[in-house]
Amino acid sequence: MLTSISRIGKIAFAKAAIDWNTDLDSILEILLKHFDSFNGNGFYAHPNEVQLRTELARVPALAHFTEGLLGLRTHGAVIYNLGLAGLPEDRRNAALYALTLMLGYPTSTDQRTGRVAWDVRARPIEEIDGRFTTFSERIGSADMHTDSSFYPMPEEQFILYVVNAARCDGGHSLLVDGEDIFEALQRTEEGRKAFDLLSTTPVPFRVPAIYAAGDNNVEVHVAPVFGPSRRPGTRFTMRWRYDSIKKGLDARPDLDTPELRAALALMNEVAEHGAVRFKDQLPTDTLMLADNHHMLHGRTTYTDERRHLIRIRISDVPNAERIGPSGVVRD
Ligand SMILES: [Fe+2]
Numbered sequence: 001m002l003t004s005i006s007r008i009g010k011i012a013f014a015k016a017a018i019d020w021n022t023d024l025d026s027i028l029e030i031l032l033k034h035f036d037s038f039n040g041n042g043f044y045a046h047p048n049e050v051q052l053r054t055e056l057a058r059v060p061a062l063a064h065f066t067e068g069l070l071g072l073r074t075h076g077a078v079i080y081n082l083g084l085a086g087l088p089e090d091r092r093n094a095a096l097y098a099l100t101l102m103l104g105y106p107t108s109t110d111q112r113t114g115r116v117a118w119d120v121r122a123r124p125i126e127e128i129d130g131r132f133t134t135f136s137e138r139i140g141s142a143d144m145h146t147d148s149s150f151y152p153m154p155e156e157q158f159i160l161y162v163v164n165a166a167r168c169d170g171g172h173s174l175l176v177d178g179e180d181i182f183e184a185l186q187r188t189e190e191g192r193k194a195f196d197l198l199s200t201t202p203v204p205f206r207v208p209a210i211y212a213a214g215d216n217n218v219e220v221h222v223a224p225v226f227g228p229s230r231r232p233g234t235r236f237t238m239r240w241r242y243d244s245i246k247k248g249l250d251a252r253p254d255l256d257t258p259e260l261r262a263a264l265a266l267m268n269e270v271a272e273h274g275a276v277r278f279k280d281q282l283p284t285d286t287l288m289l290a291d292n293h294h295m296l297h298g299r300t301t302y303t304d305e306r307r308h309l310i311r312i313r314i315s316d317v318p319n320a321e322r323i324g325p326s327g328v329v330r331d
Contacts, residue, residue, distance in 0.1 A: 002068040002079070010075040010177045010295075011278050016065065016287070018083045023061035024091055027098045030055050041089045042115030043097045045108050045319040053101050066102040075291040076175050078282065082161070085285035093117045096161055096310055103289070104314035107155055107322070120160070120309040144176055144271040144296040145241040147313060150205035150221045150248075153322055154239055155313040160288045164308040165281060171302030175278040176271060178238045178294045184275040191270070194263035198225040203264070204248030204255050205241060220248045222255070225267065230293070237293040242268045271296055 002014040034052050035043065046052050057063055069077060084092045097116060100106040109118040148154035165171070185191035207219040226236040245264060249256045279300070282288060290297055292313070315322055 001064045002072075005072070007074070008278060009276065010179065011078065011175060012072040012074040012076070013078045013080075014068075014072070015080045016082050018061050018065055020061050020083050020095075023059050024087075024095060026059045027056065027062065028091060028094050030059070031094050031098070038090055038094070039113060039115060041093045042110075042113060042117045043093060043106075044114040044116055045106060047320075049101060049105055050318055056098050056101060059098070062098055062102055065099070069103070069289065075177055075294045076278070077287075077289040078280070079287045079289070080283065080285070082285050082287045084161070092161075092163075093310065096159070096312060099287075100159055100312045100314050103159075104155075104157060104316050105318045107313050107315050107319060109311070109313065116312055118311045120311050121307060122305045141170075141301040142298045143242055143268075144174065144298040145244075146239050146296060147292050149239040149241040150207045150219075150244050152221060152223075153315070155292055156316045157314040158290055158292055159310075159312050159314070160282075160290075161310045161312075162282045162284050162286045162288075162308075163310060164306050165284045165286075166302040166304040166307035168302055168304040170281075170300045171304065171307050172279050172281045172300040173288060174296075174298040174300065175290060176275050176296045178234075178236065178296075180275040180277075181238075181267075181270055181296070182235060184270045185266070190262075191266060194266045195226065197259060197263045198267060199236065200224065201260060202255070203245050203260065204252040205239070205244045206247035206251055208244070218251045220251055222248075222252075225264075234294060238296070239293075240267070240271065240296055242271075 001017060003017050005012060005014045007013070030052070031038070031043075034046060034048065057066075069079070084095055087095075097106060100116075106116040108114045108116055146154060147158055160173070182195065185195045202222045202224055204220040204222050207221065223239060225240055226238055229236050242264065249261070
């Protein structure tokens with residue numbers, strides 16, 4: 001199912017050799033039985049997702065692929081040649097929804113539509129109009145961040161699937177492992193202090209306007225950058241998005257101190273430059289799976305507006321048990 005496996009740090013690379021055969025038909029058939037509509041091919045968090053997952057697990061290609069992926073035991077996986085290139089949107093997104101349901105519980109990205117599968121591609125500029133927008137809506141670069149950092153329960157994982165790679169020099173995907181950030185910070189006295197401060201001090205993350213109730217409504221979520229570990233073998237969980245924190249501090253001056261500003265600036269320097277990173281232009285038909293609590297991700301700038309990825313976020317707990325609006329974030 002997975003061949004040519006190699007590793008760089010905490011990231012595993014492999015080629016998928018999936019014999020989809022009639023299994024794509026089986027997936028579509030099962031989903032057609034459970035979904036009354038495919039919600040514009042974006043699907044939604046299904047109310048009976050636990051049972052649906054059991055049914056999908058009987059589809060051989062899905063079961064084998066999931067086993068191979070979980071067997072990699074990694075913070076990030078890049079799987080080439082998934083075998084979904086050129087498929088109609090409903091079949092492709094059905095396969096991606098089914099795959100992510102094998103790994104956890106896909107969450108809704110869009111509050112209005114409830115879509116699980118989110119198109120990462122440039123939106124027409126007139127739709128953006130100077131609001132505090134989010135990375136998935138625009139061309140250009142994305143600073144290193146974790147997804148849903150400004151909500152109470154950031155999803156544990158997400159996938160990106162490349163429908164159309166950018167046909168320009170840019171659009172590289174970037175990943176930085178939390179452990180490498182930790183090590184970079186431990187190298188200096190200043191860095192060690194910054195790590196301690198960011199592990200103990202809650203910082204305000206401002207919710208981007210597109211998710212907040214109204215454009216003039218300022219919402220913030222307060223949490224430390226390095227939270228307690230929730231998995232054996234890990235040092236901490238991480239949430240990070242520098243632009244959202246800076247806007248959060250502007251909105252909550254009571255939490256703003258020179259020490260915190262300095263620690264955040266150092267963390268940003270390490271995230272953007274100091275720590276070792278994976279950087280690659282992912283080809284069409286590649287699946288990237290990332291641990292959103294232990295890795296930062298970003299992308300280099302691009303200009304090709306045909307670049308198109310699908311992003312699905314995956315929670316460890318069923319949607320019915322999740323709290324707060326974290327099922328509705330897009331970034
Ligand atoms: Fe993101």
